[in-house]
Amino acid sequence: MKYAIFAVSILSFAHSYSWAADGAALVKQHNCAACHAMKGPSAATVEAVLKRKAPDLFYAGSKFNREWLVGWLQSPTVIRPAGTVYVNHVEIKDGKDTLIPPAGCPVKLAAPEAAAVADYLMTLKDPNMKSGVFTPAPVKAGKARLILTRDEACDACHRLPEKGGGVSCPTLEGAGARLNPDWMYSFIRDPHYWDPTAWMPKKTYDDERLRIMVNYLAAFR
Ligand code: HEC
Ligand code: HEC
Numbered sequence: 772m773k774y775a776i777f778a779v780s781i782l783s784f785a786h787s788y789s790w791a792a793d794g795a796a797l798v799k800q801h802n803c804a805a806c807h808a809m810k811g812p813s814a815a816t817v818e819a820v821l822k823r824k825a826p827d828l829f830y831a832g833s834k835f836n837r838e839w840l841v842g843w844l845q846s847p848t849v850i851r852p853a854g855t856v857y858v859n860h861v862e863i864k865d866g867k868d869t870l871i872p873p874a875g876c877p878v879k880l881a882a883p884e885a886a887a888v889a890d891y892l893m894t895l896k897d898p899n900m901k902s903g904v905f906t907p908a909p910v911k912a913g914k915a916r917l918i919l920t921r922d923e924a925c926d927a928c929h930r931l932p933e934k935g936g937g938v939s940c941p942t943l944e945g946a947g948a949r950l951n952p953d954w955m956y957s958f959i960r961d962p963h964y965w966d967p968t969a970w971m972p973k974k975t976y977d978d979e980r981l982r983i984m985v986n987y988l989a990a991f992r
């Protein structure tokens with residue numbers, strides 16, 4: 772009986788042990804902060820943004836889905852075809868804009884390390900963001916697509932699955948796997964709350980329209 776209790780308490784210890792501490796150590800060891808802001812606030816001036824080497828990670832726990840982080844940290848793909856700061860990656864040649872391919876994120880972690888780093892990143896949350904705002908609902912794809920393209924021209928800046936679109940900003944391909952829908956809802960409603968100088972317009976959408984957009988993006992896997 773004594774042993775059984777001991778075994779149970781060991782198991783519950785193992786279960787509740789946070790790998791986030793190991794993740795924090797790995798983030799230090801790999802010097803992620805050389806490129807990413809691991810502490811807020813976000814850059815507030817154009818000069819500071821031009822020096823930005825990589826996206827802010829200090830609210831990663833609000834922004835990302837954990838499972839996506841675990842996979843991506845093992846083999847990162849290109850999200851921003853024109854780099855973190857678009858203007859740092861274009862050159863005018865013969866009167867035409869030419870893209871200088873960005874280096875991307877150099878990180879390539881082994882699976883257990885990726886899981887620990889993801890656990891740590893998931894602790895970096897914005898305390899003001901409401902969770903549970905997003906309610907999954909089926910949307911008519913045709914209608915949602917027209918909102919994103921014809922009405923709002925999101926594709927002027929962002930690439931959409933099977934549609935193409937702008938390359939100056941993060942691709943929205945795979946947005947549903949990558950991004951927490953509550954965060955998308957908050958970000959699309961007020962991009963400048965998260966990133967004061969983000970080159971994304973703040974518009975006033977009625978709630979239904981915003982939810983259609985988020986539900987549609989959440990289905991991009
Ligand atoms: C040499 C600079 C550099 C270092 C060091 C670096 N990264 Fe990155 N990281 C980047 C760049 C550039 C991007 C943007 C890639 C893209 O959008 O295609 C990026 C993107 C990311 C993203 C996606 C962010 C988003 O908003 O899309 C995550 C997560 C990430 N890095 C995690 C890490 C972690 C964790 C470490 C340390 C273990 C790290 N990075 C170290 C340059 C770096
Ligand atoms: C003028 C260009 C522009 C337009 C138009 C635009 N965005 Fe953005 N968007 C941006 C920029 C810039 C960012 C942040 C860039 C970064 O994180 O590197 C962003 C980020 C996002 C993100 C977060 C993506 C991520 O991976 O970080 C989502 C989701 C998003 N936009 C959705 C939309 C939707 C939906 C629309 C249309 C209603 C839209 N955007 C219109 C420029 C634009």
